[in-house]
Amino acid sequence: MQQTLNTTLLIIGGGPGGYVAAIRAGQLGISTILVEGQALGGTCLNIGCIPSKALIHVAEQFQQTRHHSQGSALGINVAAPTLDIGKSVEWKDGIVDRLTTGVAALLKKHKVQVIHGWARVVDGKTVDIEGTDTRIQCEHLLLATGSKSVNLPMLPLGGPIISSTEALAPKALPKRLIVVGGGYIGLELGIAYRKLGAEVSVVEAQERILPAYDAELTQPVLESVKQLGIKLYLKHSVEGFDAGTNTLQVRDPNGDSLQLETDQVLVAVGRKPNTQGWNLEALNLEMNGSALRIDQRCQTSMRNVWAIGDLAGEPMLAHRAMAQGEMVAELIAGQHREFNPTAIAAVCFTDPELVVVGKTPDEAKAAGLDCIVSSFPFAANGRAMTLESKSGFVRVVARRDNHLIVGWQAVGVGVSELSTAFGQSLEMGARLEDIAGTIHAHPTLGEAVQEAALRALGHALHL
16 A cells, blocks of 8 residues: 655755755754655765865875885885775775764755665656655645766776775785876775875877866976876877786877776766656656756756756756755745855865865856966965975966956865865955955965965965
């Protein structure tokens, strides 16, 4: 006998977008059911943002210890370290577990009913849970199913061919790893594996790594990658993999074929909206390429059917999904909201880290804006020196006529933490004078933010 549950809001997907929407809806007293087929927290908490940063931290610590075992400039000397990757993965899993358990507790606290199972859409008001007799009727349907890794037909996953999911939970480390894709996922993991001791090569079809960012910004990352001994095969296309000889076949820019020997191949060529397998077709919603088309309020082409996060296309960022989820809950509660952030920070946790918020110099130019572009190097920043990290810079882009800041970029150790200041200055409509006139604590990396603004005004103090 079929059991029918009734609710005001039904959310499909318990990733950052879905669970934040559910918590906010619960706070606002909206009766809410959240359906998740795998673990709460989605890709981000379980097999994405969080575990990758944990593995990157392990890799960094291991490399630093190894560096000290060879006699460091700091006067620290230790014996050569060894790595128990099983223990590292256990530590990483512990963090993931604490966070997902925390999400479950928050949902419970706010009286959100969580159903573990796979949703199958019947219509805009009805969803069945596969393999059960449960049907859910709702007034509002929020789709938050996220994205999944793009697979390459010539490199089917299995055996030595892995995705980022397997790369984040290694049983043992490969001696040799080839990363297919020189974007942020491929490079974050490639650099981590290199620091953990693997020989790493990166195959990228474009002419440079991190092709989504400008060449000046990625130059310090390129230098670091070369210094680490990662081999780059740029403008190379992948043709296939021979399991018998453990070789990856690639074609070079001249059209010649190369055989690259390896133990594992990590496919990291991007992500695509997760639109398959839950009968989304039943709703016949308007699409925007491979993503769902949404308006400024995250509404799809069907009334009271909402979509947030990666399912709604670029930028595929957890913090965008969270902000959208929070907004949708408030809209359902009758508040007046629109999703129109001035900028959404994009952070790349390579070595060094990279941050882009707002318009780059090229984007400002393309938008017809006459801008001042000014950079301040970390080589002139005292805190960066004490952190042994002098590469990189902070760059500001501001309108020449009124000095309104339209973009910030930074590359350097720890610059991910500057993204908050960048985002706030753009959201609050700061001008160069506002940043230059704000006293920044010394010694901090953030002083480079003030100095970039001062330099744009023609009077940097420490350059």
